[in-house]
Amino acid sequence: MEPARTLRELLAGNRDLRRLWLGNLVSVCGGWSSAVAVFAMVYDHSGAGMAAGLTLAVRYLPGALAGVWGGVLADRADRRTVMLVTDVAMAVLAAAFLVADEPGRLWLVYPLTFASAAAGFVFQAARNAWMPSLARPEEYPLYSAAVQVNSLALQAVGGVAGGVVVGVVGWRWAFVVNAVTFLGSAWLTWSVRTGDRYAGGPPTGWWRSLRAGLAVAARTRVVAALLLLEAFFCLGLGGTITGMTYLALRVYELGDGGTGWFYAVQGTVGGVVLVVAAARLRTLPARVHLRVIGVSCLAEGLVTMLLGLPVGIAAALALWGLVAAAEVVYGPAAMTTLLNATANDNRGRVTALWSATATLGLGVSAAATGGLIDTAGIGPAFAGLGLLMAVPGAVWLAMVPRLARSVEGSRAVSART
Numbered sequence: 242m243e244p245a246r247t248l249r250e251l252l253a254g255n256r257d258l259r260r261l262w263l264g265n266l267v268s269v270c271g272g273w274s275s276a277v278a279v280f281a282m283v284y285d286h287s288g289a290g291m292a293a294g295l296t297l298a299v300r301y302l303p304g305a306l307a308g309v310w311g312g313v314l315a316d317r318a319d320r321r322t323v324m325l326v327t328d329v330a331m332a333v334l335a336a337a338f339l340v341a342d343e344p345g346r347l348w349l350v351y352p353l354t355f356a357s358a359a360a361g362f363v364f365q366a367a368r369n370a371w372m373p374s375l376a377r378p379e380e381y382p383l384y385s386a387a388v389q390v391n392s393l394a395l396q397a398v399g400g401v402a403g404g405v406v407v408g409v410v411g412w413r414w415a416f417v418v419n420a421v422t423f424l425g426s427a428w429l430t431w432s433v434r435t436g437d438r439y440a441g442g443p444p445t446g447w448w449r450s451l452r453a454g455l456a457v458a459a460r461t462r463v464v465a466a467l468l469l470l471e472a473f474f475c476l477g478l479g480g481t482i483t484g485m486t487y488l489a490l491r492v493y494e495l496g497d498g499g500t501g502w503f504y505a506v507q508g509t510v511g512g513v514v515l516v517v518a519a520a521r522l523r524t525l526p527a528r529v530h531l532r533v534i535g536v537s538c539l540a541e542g543l544v545t546m547l548l549g550l551p552v553g554i555a556a557a558l559a560l561w562g563l564v565a566a567a568e569v570v571y572g573p574a575a576m577t578t579l580l581n582a583t584a585n586d587n588r589g590r591v592t593a594l595w596s597a598t599a600t601l602g603l604g605v606s607a608a609a610t611g612g613l614i615d616t617a618g619i620g621p622a623f624a625g626l627g628l629l630m631a632v633p634g635a636v637w638l639a640m641v642p643r644l645a646r647s648v649e650g651s652r653a654v655s656a657r658t
Contacts, residue, residue: 244379247520248390251376251383257433258375258384261368264429266391267422268328304600307359311366312593313450316440316586320371321430327364328427331357335420339413365596370589373580374437379523381580385573386519393512393569440586454590462647463582464591466640467534467575468598470633474538475602477629478568480610481545484623485561487614493554506558511565518570527581528645533574535638541567542631549623582648 245251252259314323334357341349376384445453458464485503489495495502522530544563552560583591606626613622637644 244377244523245383246523248383248386248516251380252387255375257435258372258387260429260433261372261375262387262391264328264426265368265388267429268331268426269391302604303355303359303362304604305597308362308366308593308597308600309451309590310447311363312370312454312590313447314363315367315370315589315593316454317450319438320367320589321433321438323367324364324371324430325427327360327367328423328430330360331364332420332423332427334360335416335423338416342413362593362596362600366589366593369592369596370440370585371436371438373588374585375433375435378581381577382519382522382573385576386515389569389572390512390515393508393515437585440589451590454587454594457583457587458591458594461582463531463578463644466637466644466647467579468595470534470538470637471575471595471598472602473629473633474571475599476606477542477545477626479603479606480613480622480626480629481548481564483607483610484548484614484619484626487619488548488557492551492619493557495554502558503561506562507565510562511569514566515569515573519573522570522573522577527578527648528641530574530578531641531644531648532638534571534578535634535641537567537571537574538630538634538637540634541571542627542629542634544627545630546624546627548627549620578648 245254252262311323334353337353338350341347341353372388373381373384458468489503522533525533541564544560544567548557548560548564579592579595580588606629610622610626613625
């Protein structure tokens with residue numbers, strides 16, 4: 242059977258991959274409703290923006306903690322079982338938010354949010370280790386696009402849909418809906434029995450397993466370079482969200498829902514470009530993937546720098562669409578390179594380290610950019626964020642010949658193992 246040529250062919254012809262993809266789509270849908278519901282409940286009971294901000298911050302923290310250890314677990318245990326257990330745990334935690342529905346118990350939102358996010362990162366580590374094995378290496382760009390397109394599609398309409406759910410049935414029922422979606426995701430995961438559910442290596446101590454995964458990432462040149470690039474890229478990317486919010490609310494004065502215009506553009510443009518680009522990336526050799534990674538970082542950085550100019554709302558939305566287009570091309574090219582350079586027995590730890598690097602960079606950048614805007618202004622802030630993406634992208638392009646040799650060597654080792 243020939244490899245799938247498009248995202249549609251991949252999902253239509255691969256039953257097990259389609260079921261895991263649908264499970265992720267269902268749980269992400271519920272997550273939008275829950276996120277809106279949490280903020281609605283916090284604002285209603287406390288009336289404080291700081292309380293809602295703390296809730297958002299707590300969502301980032303487990304990424305660098307639970308996510309890394311989730312990768313170790315994914316390389317030691319049955320990955321399908323890890324996903325089932327965390328799905329059920331997230332369903333219970335989603336329903337538990339109802340207990341915090343009183344001013345005196347509102348503090349429970351923070352440990353519940355932390356626990357939910359931690360379970361989510363462990364789930365993600367197991368999924369990222371197991372799900373690629375359901376696709377062929379030639380289909381990795383399509384697989385990566387399938388995972389990414391969920392969030393983009395829901396980004397375009399999900400916030401509005403979540404607001405409608407909360408507005409129509411209230412936030413209490415939104416928590417119930419979220420719990421049901423996690424159970425639906427667990428049922429779809431349970432129905433999948435194929436793929437590399439086990440890493441295959443003998444279990445070792447937890448610290449030893451973590452150190453071994455870090456050692457693999459450090460000595461594989463292209464993986465180490467990707468992690469370093471991801472750190473700088475996300476330091477720029479996280480701050481652009483804060484800057485975009487400032488543009489919508491303070492510069493262009495679009496009202497309380499003004500960020501929705503930017504999110505809609507990002508989700509729509511990003512989704513369309515991703516579907517087209519993934520099919521094209523599937524046919525390109527590994528060396529070209531490396532160039533795409535560098536060009537996308539460089540392009541996104543340069544366009545981000547232009548966002549700080551007083552160009553008007555229409556031009557700002559157009560520039561934001563170009564940022565989204567460059568970002569979504571980076572995703573499948575980088576993930577394909579990472580998967581091709583990583584053997585199955587290390588995949589959970591390496592992909593979890595990748596996610597933790599991204600999450601930490603996004604969180605630090607999002608928090609720091611607010612202060613930078615207050616002190617230096619929106620123009621210098623976007624200029625600095627753009628440089629954090631453009632300069633590493635240019636350095637990456639200069640390193641492509643060396644990295645290409647590393648990729649070829651890694652693929653040869655993976656083929657033998």
